[in-house]
Amino acid sequence: MKSNADGHTPTIVSAERQVSSRIRFRHVSCFLAIAQERNLRRAAERLHLSQPAVSKTLVELEALAGARLVERGRQGATLTPAGEHFLRHAVGVSHALESAVAALAGAQAPATVVVQLGALPTVASGLLPQAISRLHAQRPHAGVRLRTGTNAELLTALKAGELDFVVGRMAEPSMMQGLSFELLYAESLAVVVRPHHPLLAEPGGGASLQSVLAYPLVVATTGTVPRHHTETMFQSHGLRLPAACTETLSTSVARLLALRSDTVWITPERVAQDDVDHGWLVKLPLPTTGSAEPVGILLRSAVAPNELSSTLLDILRELAQASTAGKHHRKKAG
Template identity: 65%
Template sequence: MENRLRLRHITCFLAVAQERNLGRAAERLHLSQPAISKTLAELEALAGAQLVERGRHGARLTPAGEHFLRYALDVGQALDSAGAALSGSAMPSAAALEIGALPTVASGVMPDALIRFKEVRPHAGVRLRTGTNALLLSALKAGELDFVLGRMAEPSAMQGLSFEFLYAEPLVMAVRPSHPLLEQSAVSLTAVLDYPLIVAPQTTVPRLNTDAYFDAHALRVPPESIETLSVSVARLIARRSNAVWVTPARAAHDDLQGGSLVALPLPMAGAEEPVGIVRRSAGTTSELAQAFAEILRTLARSEPGKRRKRPGDRVS
């Protein structure tokens, strides 16, 4: 195989893994889609295994493909470095950090982390990508991100990744200060359902925890609830109406501290979400990424939600 494997095989595979679509991979490499399909088929014949699942919704790596990706990334990075060395007359580009974060996490700890990072690394660039956990982990595996600030996923999605626990974040139910529920002597979860709910979309971790919380009280999230991952939209709806926003606490921290929103006095024990740093298990972490990760650890130990020691803080 060593004598038959070519750089075009690896370049093609990396483009497919990162674009998650054969058509876009072909455009990126200035090739036709049949040429991409042929090169990919050659690579799979060499591997003796299917590396990419093709379908109407794009291209997805198989477990064998994810395993090969860990090594293909090293080859791709070495090729980029070699190209940069050959064009040494060009001005070097500024170092940049590529990070991903869930929307609710990005609006919580990320602003303070970025402010501190720019204070100590003013010349370093930062590109922050937000999205669902699944999309961010796919981008991380494909080498598009240095790390992700997110949540543990199911074992199959964590293949080739490691998780470093930072803090456990509780859910809160946030409402505007003049909300009718606050006039009651005792707020019940049943009474909450008399008002519109703003919740995370189905299959996301915050939504799974929200559903579990209601299930534990023999209730369910109404199907007519407003579902969104947008913190900015959710907070404005809650501030301008009688809707109840069910959200990780840090996402609503500034509004709760400033008094524009109030947390309903309901016990939310058991509705905590572990948040941490997700990295690729193989390969080295850049010095910039290490510096930013240390800032995140420092902030995780501070209020709100002081970090608590848990068994198995690092999971591979």
């Protein structure tokens, strides 16, 4: 088959034109709602439509695309590779329309610029408070919307265009499609207790992991990286993490348990660093070798961050670099 002047065959060009002439924004918005909710019923509720209407719209879109975009099942809706590919472009279409509508509606009064940020709970209490404070000092009228959740939840929201970027961890290859990762720092676990905790008076100069098991523990929830490293740490010493732990992703709850009782808190070290620096908590001198985990910035590969996001990202990079240098200095001083 002969190609025309731009290198495309007539059949392919006509097929593309046929799809583009028939696809509607309702198809795109329906697909985005499914991608964001990962559930047809919740997508229908979000769009204020019936579930059959959403299913019908999705079937129409898949017929136009000539490919299955969503796998439906009891566990919800999962994007196929074709769906993941279409999602990257659908997010851009949605954002372009939103920008156009905002330009028309807000021609006389510009809206407040907001950065949509996602972060793991164990990361959010580290660099982010200082980073957001610096951002507000530079950009007093900028808004920040911070969402915390599991890594999988945040990456799903990032792919669907609900977040501008995420501060989190690398995921399995299937979750990283269309995303990039930039390392900020690596952190190990810390085992922390309140001052005057009985473990600090252990004979022989310090506590052991075996002696830690005599006290209530607060740890990350099952399925998270900190929890995996916590279990591995005990297993490497021939011990098992007891079932009677308090499991939570809430750093505020875990912190208060450690401050107000004999509970031992096992957490990524930066989460408790401020409390340790102020003397409100004490880090037990226990080996946590092998628990270091990289934390970094996750972005959509095909989308450049907006100006406000870029400003906050630069602040995070600067703080991470300074924090890492400070950590090395403290180790040498110790």
